[in-house]
Amino acid sequence: MERVETPSAVVERVSPELVITRYRPGIRANAAAVKENLEARMSFPGREPYGVIGIFPEDVDFDMSLLEQDHYTDIALNEVTQVLAIVAEGALFEPIARLYFAYHPTSFASQVFPTEKEALSWVNQRIRVLVEEQG
Numbered sequence: 001m002e003r004v005e006t007p008s009a010v011v012e013r014v015s016p017e018l019v020i021t022r023y024r025p026g027i028r029a030n031a032a033a034v035k036e037n038l039e040a041r042m043s044f045p046g047r048e049p050y051g052v053i054g055i056f057p058e059d060v061d062f063d064m065s066l067l068e069q070d071h072y073t074d075i076a077l078n079e080v081t082q083v084l085a086i087v088a089e090g091a092l093f094e095p096i097a098r099l100y101f102a103y104h105p106t107s108f109a110s111q112v113f114p115t116e117k118e119a120l121s122w123v124n125q126r127i128r129v130l131v132e133e134q135g
Contacts (some may be wrong), residue, residue, distance in 0.1 A: 004040040008033035011040040017127050019044070021054045029056060030063035034071050042077060043085030046080040049130075051123040055116055056097075067096070070104040083126040084110040085119035 002013040008027045013019045021037050023029060033078040041052070056062070072078055084106060088094040097112040109126055 001028055004043060004046045006033075006036050006040050009037045009040075012048075013044050016046075016048065016050065018051050018053070018123065021052070022085060023054070023056050025057045025059050026061070028061040028063060029066065031069050031071075034066065038071060038074075038077060039042055042080070047076075047080055049080050051083040051085070051089060051127050052081055053085045053116070053119050053123055055087040055119075056089060056093055058093070060093065062093055062096060064096075067100055072106055078107050081106075081108050082130055083108055083123055085123050086110070086112045087116050087119045088112055088114065098120065114120055 001015065004011045007024075007027070009019045009023045019041055021024050021041065023033075023037075027033065072081070076093065086097045088097045094112055094114060101110055101112070111119075111122055113122065
């Protein structure tokens with residue numbers, strides 16, 4: 001479907017119900033990188049809500065200042081995000097991602113996973129439940 005490449009990630013709408021953001025190995029994940037990837041995601045046509053998976057490889061250089069900013073304060077971003085899974089590859093990033101959600105709870109279901117497979121399973125299950133509730 002749609003695909004946008006930024007300096008820090010590949011943002012892809014793999015189906016109408018799912019967007020996957022794959023951060024590039026070795027990049028510095030800071031507020032500017034997250035913002036440009038969220039903007040890339042918002043550039044996709046349509047405003048129907050969908051699930052999101054953000055994948056951070058083990059060797060991403062994580063800027064701790066990311067914890068200070070709530071990246072989901074934009075109303076439009078919240079309206080199109082049904083569910084969010086973060087894949088934290090490697091043991092170091094997972095507790096940081098959990099800490100972020102503790103500081104900045106989302107208005108939608110969000111969870112941190114060690115593998116893409118687990119995240120995909122959880123997101124697909126959550127989307128099925130949401131579709132059943134709406135249908």
